[in-house]
Amino acid sequence: MSESVLYVIATPIGNLEDMTPRALRILESVALIAAEDTRHSGRLLSHFNIKTPMIAVHDHNERQQQQKIIEKLQQGLDIALISDAGTPLISDPGFVLVREVRAAGFNVVPVPGCCAMVAALSAAGVPSDRFAFEGFPPAKSQQRLNFFSGLAAETRTLMFYESPHRILDSLAAVVEAFGADRPIVIARELTKTFETFIAGTAAEVLSKVEADPNQRKGEFVLMVEGAPEIDDSDLDSHASEVLDILLAELSVKQASALAAKITGVKKKVLYQAALDRK
Known part of the structure; x- marks a missing residue:
């Protein structure tokens, strides 16, 4: 595997004090920063007086830019990937680039930090x-x-x-x-x-x-919060049968409410059982 590195760097989601010393050091030392929005990230870099060149890598050009980045890595240069805020790839661009860089034989190194x-x-x-x-x-x-x-x-x-x-x-x-x-x-x-x-x-x-x-x-x-884990064994055969009959004609909400009135079983238990059946 080549010694060149693509660093995936988390940046603050609001409070700039959340920027880590390691992230700042790497952003200053790499040859190029791939940013989701160079104007937005430019303000961040300016705040920390980082003058590393940037290129834009976002949802609309990620596949086109990946080859340029791989060529830079082939030249022995290190590159950083950042998004507008938080950790790249988490509901942000970067997946395609990271996958292709790894496939090309280069190291991809995470630099952890903020994630909303x-x-x-x-x-x-x-x-x-x-x-x-x-x-x-x-x-x-x-x-x-x-x-x-x-x-x-x-x-x-x-x-x-x-x-x-x-x-x-x-x-x-x-x-x-x-x-x-x-x-x-x-x-x-x-x-x-x-x-x-x-x-x-x-x-x-x-x-x-x-x-x-x-x-x-x-x-x-x-x-x-997740649904409560309810075993069908919590329902007796009568309640289960009533629920099944009602679900054939009614919505989950209506069937569970009516089944609760008929059987005396808690509506919450019947509602979850109805969801499981659906």
């Missing part, structure tokens, strides 16, 4: 032993609802990124897909002046964000 998803999870108070990061939900309403509905039975904590102009729509879809009582947390503007965590049931968090326009500003990490 990890920062949010560490302070949200949701189960963190098992979690799944699902990136940004689809932009179109029906696709978004289908996307969330397909995850409703997942028992791991689910994590999403969302933008300010779609946060209300996503929260409304979470209420519909996961149920109004599912515990969720949103983290907003992490490491910045107005950093905020809002926790509660899906319905409660939606209500709080609807009521306060300030809570719809900035970038969001949305965390949805």
Whole structure:
């Protein structure tokens, strides 16, 4: 494997004090910095008085730029990859480049630092032993609802990124897909002046964000607690039969609510059992 290195460097998501000494040293020493947006990263580099040349590598030109970068590596030059904020490749460009650089026989070295998803999870108070990061939900309403509905039975904590102009729509879809009582947390503007965590049931968090326009500003990490692990053995044969009959004609929400009234079994247990059947 060649001695040339592509460094994948995490940068601050808000507070510039989160820039690590190692990241600064490498950004100063490499021959070239591949940045998602050279204008945005230019302000960061200027703040730290780093004068290393940059080229743009983003979603629209990543495949074209990869050959230029590989040629630089073949010349024995080290290169750094950064995104606008946080860790490259995590809902940011870089996957294609990293894969091709590795395939070409060069070292790819991570320089860890900020990641909004990890920062949010560490302070949200949701189960963190098992979690799944699902990136940004689809932009179109029906696709978004289908996307969330397909995850409703997942028992791991689910994590999403969302933008300010779609946060209300996503929260409304979470209420519909996961149920109004599912515990969720949103983290907003992490490491910045107005950093905020809002926790509660899906319905409660939606209500709080609807009521306060300030809570719809900035970038969001949305965390949805996983569904409770419920064994079908928790249902007796009568409750299970009633639920199956109702599901043939009704939605998960309607069937579980009606089955709870008929059988006396907790609605939460029946709702999860219905999700598992669907």
